[in-house]
Amino acid sequence: MGALCNHSLELTGLAGDHASPVHRLDPRAKIVALLGVTLVAVTTPLAAWPAYAGCGAVLAGVAVAAKIPARDIWRRARFLLPLVLLVGLFVPFVRSGGQAYDLGPFIVHEDGLRTFAAVTAKATIGTVSAILLGATTSFPGVLRGLEAMRVPRLLILIAAFMYRYLFVIVEETGRMRAALAARAYRPRTALHAGALGRVATAMFLRTYARGERVYLAMLARGYKGGVPQLTPLVLGRADLAFVGLVLAALVSLRIAAEMAL
């Protein structure tokens, strides 16, 4: 497998202690609990900082229980957070109210900055929730959880195939890039980029042909439109306790935030 693959894909998958109590929970419990954290953070009024702190504490608790090092969370957040924050970045410049600060060509308002800080907090909580879910649950596990939660099967299958064949496609792309480089391809101007377009076309056609072959191979093994599971998911006492604990903490935080304002 190419260097590209190792680099970009090592940031996915499980992290921390794979045998921790959090890792062993039913995927559904983790999806519900961590989605709950995100929802509470998103719906809380902007100024309710204690609620954000509470969400942060819940997430920290999960990370500690799963023994996920802060460094791992940071390395994953580094890629995700800038994209999420891009939207909020303009708020301080656009939103007026409160004290104004002159920054040369721009004027920044206090209310805008407050809003930005709150949006940052919400985005960080959402991102870290997703990262914790990904770090404690394998991708197939998340899909199985979603399937058991009645997410349409077609969407699950698409996501499952994307995950399975991502590695194959990354490998193929790596080989094609190496083949281009081996024939001294070093694009310097936009005009040279034509070859990359052809690589993309070739990749598309190959992927399409592979899709057909995979489907034939599935039919050959009796595929009837569903992917039956060998071991069905079972919600245990620990799963219910986890969901109950997290949701109880969140709901009380949310109500407290409402009453404080």
Added chain:
Amino acid sequence: MSCAIHAIGLAYRYPNGHAALQGVDLHVQHGERVAVLGPNGAGKTTLMLHLNGLMSGEGKLEVAGLDVSPRSLRDLRLRVGLVFQDPDDQLFMPTVEEDVAFGPLNMEVGPDEVRLRVAEALAAVRMQEAAPRAPYQLSMGERRRVAIASVLAMRPSLLVLDEPSASLDPRARRELVDVLAHIERTMLVTTHDLPLAAELCERAVILAAGRVVADGPCHDVLADTALLAEHDLELPAGFDLARVELRPRPGEARDARVDFAQAT
């Protein structure tokens, strides 16, 4: 249950007009191991896909006691195990275990029975340890063996393999031959790896431009240099056919080399 193949005048034309099969007559008896030889584009894969009803052309085709038709597809796919050339086309589940379980689960076999079959199939290809691993973590030879297990778990009576030794290194190829030699099934192997055919199959058929052009004992077909050359096939340089022994069937007495391999 019979797992014979009877094809009479089987013909198939692709939508783009290319005639891949032009009247194939082929009869394979229960328990036979037949190598289908031929250069690329001879129609080997197309023939293979017909045996499982994944393609349907003109002519008469009876496989494992069933007339190939839309009504018999379900039973047909239980009886005919197809191993595709590229294991990445076949292994699509997140783990080896789940992939091997896919076929039996589709057959609505109970979970305990499925687990038993998965363990049995992985043992048959010597890949028990790989059960929890993801297919992309395996080498090409290992993926090939898991692909075979994913079909064996369905307990087919007929095993059809498409280019099983393609892109394997010598060691992976050797392991594959060992695995295949120990599988007790009627077997159809499409390949242009002639030494593999000589070691594994007692009978060989040459397919060229969609027709069967030669059919006979494997060693006789492979010894006919002119016939091979006519159809763009050849044995490796310096290969001595006389020194290759056909692998005995699982039930028969094993040769010394296999015993040695088993003992160590």
